[in-house]
Amino acid sequence: MNASTEKVFVVGGGIIGTSIAYYLSKRGLSPVVIERSDIASAASGKAGGFLARDWGIGTVTQHLHQVSFDLHEDLAKELGIDSFRRLPTLSVEGGKPKGRQQKQSQASWLDGEIRQLKVLDTGTAQVTPAEITRALMDAALRNGAALRNAAVTGVRTEPKDGGGRRLTGLCLEGGEVLDAGTAVFAMGPWSSLAGDWLGVPIPMEGVKSTSIVYSGCDSARDEPFALFRLPP
Structure with a gap:
């Protein structure tokens, strides 16, 4: 690929699209990200x-997990991501304690009835996805x-010579067509x-899920943990 002449279009302004654009730009290319809404x-x-x-x-994804984790930490330093932080993860089981409930030494801000609280992993972290994507x-x-x-x-x-087809353009809403080879x-x-446009089956579909964001209390911000709750 000739960095001085090849124009690469990236369709989608999520974490994958912006990551691709970032690393292509570091290699001397000038990618164009096309996003229908906002990054x-x-x-x-x-x-x-x-x-x-x-x-x-x-x-089979073991190496990917490790490289991805390390890369997020490196990018946090490289791009000045304020929200990235290493934090331990706790396993929490709710319900009435079997004996006298002891005050937990970790996550002191966690209230309610707790049957069991233990460290699940210390090699974990958290980052605000929107911040790193926009960065x-x-x-x-x-x-x-x-x-x-x-x-x-x-x-x-x-x-295309030798069989198959090659990309020549991207059609935009409104009728405009962009010359595009890659x-x-x-x-x-x-x-x-x-997949429909290219005649290639892509077995992928969206699944709705719920995400709830709470305003954090000072004690939780000062003593951060990720929690995985076990059913009582």
Whole structure:
């Protein structure tokens, strides 16, 4: 790929799309991110941001877990991410204590009836997803990337020597067509749309879930823990 001539389009302004744009811009390219709404407007801005370095041990994604965790920590320093913090994770079982309830030495702000409280892992961390996603985009823009607010509705292709087809354009809502020879589709669950455009099955669909954000009390901010609750 010739960094001086090749234009890469990245469709989607979530954590994956902005990460790709950031690292392409560091290699001397000028990627164009196309986002139909705002940066980090979907799952990348609403997730819990919980990171666990060793929770993939023994699986095919073990190395990915570890590299990803370390990379988040490096990016926090590189991009000035204020919300990144290492914190231990506790396992909490609610319910009436079997004996006399002792005041826990960890997470002293945790109230209610607690049957059991124990350390689950210390190699964990948390980051605000929207902050790191926007920081990646801002850094990419400083490096020469561009951001286009538009919705991609399809692609244009043409036959390729030796068989198959190659990308020639991205169709935007409203009828505009961008000349494009290289594109990355990083649209989260909407990436299945790209499968329809390209004639490639992408077995992906969105699943609704609930995320609740509470205003933290001072004691929780001063003594941060991630909690995994076991049913009583």
